[in-house]
Amino acid sequence: MKPTNKAYIELHIAVFLFGFTAILGDLITLSATVLVWWRVLITCISLFFLLRFGKRMTKLSGKMIAILFGIGVLVALHWVTFFGAIKYSNASIALIALATASFFTAFMEPLMLKKPISKVEIILGVAIIPGMALVVKNIDLSMYMGIYLGLISSILAVTFSILNKKYINDADPMTITFIELGSAWLFLSVCLPFLFWFSEKPVLFWPTNSDLFYLLILALACTTLAYILSLRALKHLTAFATNLTINLEPVYGILLAWLILQENEELNDGFYVGCGLIVLVVFAYPFLKRLFK
Numbered sequence: 489m490k491p492t493n494k495a496y497i498e499l500h501i502a503v504f505l506f507g508f509t510a511i512l513g514d515l516i517t518l519s520a521t522v523l524v525w526w527r528v529l530i531t532c533i534s535l536f537f538l539l540r541f542g543k544r545m546t547k548l549s550g551k552m553i554a555i556l557f558g559i560g561v562l563v564a565l566h567w568v569t570f571f572g573a574i575k576y577s578n579a580s581i582a583l584i585a586l587a588t589a590s591f592f593t594a595f596m597e598p599l600m601l602k603k604p605i606s607k608v609e610i611i612l613g614v615a616i617i618p619g620m621a622l623v624v625k626n627i628d629l630s631m632y633m634g635i636y637l638g639l640i641s642s643i644l645a646v647t648f649s650i651l652n653k654k655y656i657n658d659a660d661p662m663t664i665t666f667i668e669l670g671s672a673w674l675f676l677s678v679c680l681p682f683l684f685w686f687s688e689k690p691v692l693f694w695p696t697n698s699d700l701f702y703l704l705i706l707a708l709a710c711t712t713l714a715y716i717l718s719l720r721a722l723k724h725l726t727a728f729a730t731n732l733t734i735n736l737e738p739v740y741g742i743l744l745a746w747l748i749l750q751e752n753e754e755l756n757d758g759f760y761v762g763c764g765l766i767v768l769v770v771f772a773y774p775f776l777k778r779l780f781k
Contacts, residue, residue: 491724499721499733505714507740510579511748512706513571516699519691520571521676521683523703524564526695528673530707531715535666538712552658553667559648559655560671566644568676569637577634579745583738585638587766590616592646597726600650608776615769620738622762649730653722661719669715733770739763 516523548556573582594613598605652664684691695703722730 495721495724496733498717499725499730500736502714502717502721503733503736504740505710506718507583507737508744509706509710509714510570510574510583510741511744512702512710513574513582514579514745514749516695516702516706517692518695518699519683520568520575521679522691522693523571524567525673525676525680526703527567527707527711528564528669528676530703531711532666532670532673534708534712535662535669539662539666548659548663548667552655555651555655556659556664556667557671559651560668561675562644562648562651563668564672564675566641566648567672569641569644573634573638573641575634576637577631579749580738580742581631581634582638582641583741583745584620585635586642586645587616587620587738588639588642589646589649590769592643593650596646597650597653600647601654612769612772612776616766619762619765619769622758622765649722652719653726653730656719656722661716661723664719665712665715669711736767736770739766 513520513523518526570582570586573585591613594606594609597603597609648668656664680693684693718730725733
């Protein structure tokens with residue numbers, strides 16, 4: 489199997505697991521920041537044992553470790569805003585907002601990686617918007633904060649995805665994941681006391697038994713496995729192709745939310761047309777890119 493084809497398969501598995509993340513975020517009763525703190529802690533513990541018994545960490549310079557620490561902070565902020573979007577609205581709205589990643593990537597990747605702007609990527613990035621608009625036609629005013637947080641989460645996701653693409657060849661994916669998520673945990677550990685101090689309502693820290701069960705699935709399957717698969721795929725795919733494929737996350741996530749959470753999403757004709765447009769854009773990208781080349 490060609491490396492590119494294998495990368496697409498691994499990426500789609502990771503995207504399906506990412507889609508399930510929103511469901512677990514809704515089921516877990518902890519606040520967004522505390523939820524992410526537990527998530528990265530459990531994930532780092534699993535990665536520590538994988539690195540210790542599976543492979544050694546790649547030796548990195550102090551500068552590279554500092555860069556990965558900075559990316560880890562962006563990852564932490566992305567997850568906090570994403571789960572915050574779920575708490576302020578619902579899983580479907582948060583996922584749809586996150587699907588704007590391809591739109592932002594089309595403009596941000598050329599600027600950050602100093603590469604020519606691709607007209608194909610701009611067109612396909614913009615083409616995602618009608619699909620998202622059709623998936624969610626009517627949004628209550630009370631959910632607007634969830635949309636804003638979701639858009640911020642999308643921009644943060646694009647930023648650290650592009651940076652990972654830039655530095656992916658300087659270390660193996662598991663080492664990068666461990667350092668980034670370790671720095672995310674350290675960053676959130678510094679932030680938590682301020683959350684407890686300034687929060688107007690009591691903030692729960694210890695997870696319930698059901699929360700712990702969901703956290704283990706979230707950390708081990710939807711984070712450790714999915715994050716490593718996506719990073720491995722990134723070695724053979726552009727950041728734009730990766731984020732474009734990740735637009736399938738809201739499709740998987742909304743269907744799972746309808747089946748598991750019963751969010752009363754009305755799956756009307758507009759929903760299916762919107763999902764169809766997103767899927768069409770995702771699978772059209774590699775063919776159009778080859779055609780234009």
